[in-house]
Amino acid sequence: MEAARRFRAVGGTHLFLATQNYEPGTPRSVDDYRRQFETTEALARRVHEESGVTVYPVIAPYPIDLVAAGRAIGLGPALEVHRASLDLAGQWVRERRAVALGEVGRAHFPVSEAEAGAIESAFRHAFEVARDVGCPLVVHSADLDAAGFAELNERAREAGLAPEKVVKHYARERRTVTELRGIAPSYVARRELVNAVVSDPAPWFLETDFLDDPRRPGAVLDLETVPRRARAIAERADGSPDRLFVPFVESVERVYGWRPECPEGTVP
Numbered sequence: 559m560e561a562a563r564r565f566r567a568v569g570g571t572h573l574f575l576a577t578q579n580y581e582p583g584t585p586r587s588v589d590d591y592r593r594q595f596e597t598t599e600a601l602a603r604r605v606h607e608e609s610g611v612t613v614y615p616v617i618a619p620y621p622i623d624l625v626a627a628g629r630a631i632g633l634g635p636a637l638e639v640h641r642a643s644l645d646l647a648g649q650w651v652r653e654r655r656a657v658a659l660g661e662v663g664r665a666h667f668p669v670s671e672a673e674a675g676a677i678e679s680a681f682r683h684a685f686e687v688a689r690d691v692g693c694p695l696v697v698h699s700a701d702l703d704a705a706g707f708a709e710l711n712e713r714a715r716e717a718g719l720a721p722e723k724v725v726k727h728y729a730r731e732r733r734t735v736t737e738l739r740g741i742a743p744s745y746v747a748r749r750e751l752v753n754a755v756v757s758d759p760a761p762w763f764l765e766t767d768f769l770d771d772p773r774r775p776g777a778v779l780d781l782e783t784v785p786r787r788a789r790a791i792a793e794r795a796d797g798s799p800d801r802l803f804v805p806f807v808e809s810v811e812r813v814y815g816w817r818p819e820c821p822e823g824t825v826p
C-alpha cells in the first residue's frame with residue numbers, strides 16, 4: 559500500500575499486479591493457489607480503493623514453484639497441481655478477475671533434467687490455456703537473445719496463440735523489431751534503457767519488477783520509477799512526450815485488446 563501511494567504521488571495511474579507467494583512454503587495444491595490469487599485480488603481492490611490507482615491482476619502458478627513442490631510431493635503430482643492451477647487462472651481471466659496469465663515460463667537458474675521437463679510441460683500448457691482464453695501470457699525466463707525470442711514466437715504459433723499476445727517480462731536489453739518477432743518486451747525501467755527504447759515502435763512496456771521483500775531491499779527498482787521516467791521524458795523539448803503513448807496506451811491496446819482509461823479528475 560505504501561508503494562502504491564508513492565506511485566500515485568508521482569503521477570502513476572495504472573498498475574499491473576502479478577501474483578506471488580505470500581505464505582511461507584511453496585503452494586502444493588490448487589486450493590493453495592486459489593488462496594494466493596484471492597490475496598492478489600484483494601490487494602488489487604485495496605490499492606484501488608485507498609490510492610485510486612487502477613490495478614490489473616496477472617495470475618498463474620509461478621513456474622519455479624514446480625521445483626520445490628516436486629521435491630515435497632513428487633514431480634508428477636506437482637505438475638498436475640500446476641496444470642490445474644493454470645486452468646483456474648484461465649478461468650479467472652475469462653471471468654475478468656484477472657487480465658493475463660503470468661508469470662509463466664522457465665527457471666532462470668540450472669535445474670535437474672526431470673525438473674526442466676516438468677517446467678517445459680507446464681509452460682506448454684500455459685500457452686494452450688492462453689490460446690483457449692484468448693489472453694496475453696507474461697513470460698518469466700532468463701535473458702533472451704534474438705534466438706530466444708524466435709523460439710518463443712515459434713512456441714506461441716505451435717500452440718495457436720498469436721505471438722503478439724506474449725510479453726517477455728524483465729527484458730534488460732533493447733531488441734530490434736526484427737529480433738523481437740512479434741513478442742512484446744517489458745523493459746526494466748533503468749534510465750539508460752528507457753532512453754534507448756523510447757523511440758521504438760509498439761509494443762513495448764516499462765516495468766520495475768517491484769516486490770516488497772524486506773530481506774532484499776533495493777533488489778528491484780521502486781514502484782515510483784516508471785512514472786518518474788515518464789515525467790522526465792514528458793519534460794523534454796524534443797517531441798519525445800508523444801512517445802509515452804506507445805508503452806502506456808498503444809502497447810496495452812495491441813497486446814491486451816483494450817485501452818486503459820483514466821476516470822475524469824485522476825490525470826495528474
Ligand SMILES: [Zn+2]
Pocket residue numbers: 661698699727728
Ligand atoms: Zn519474473
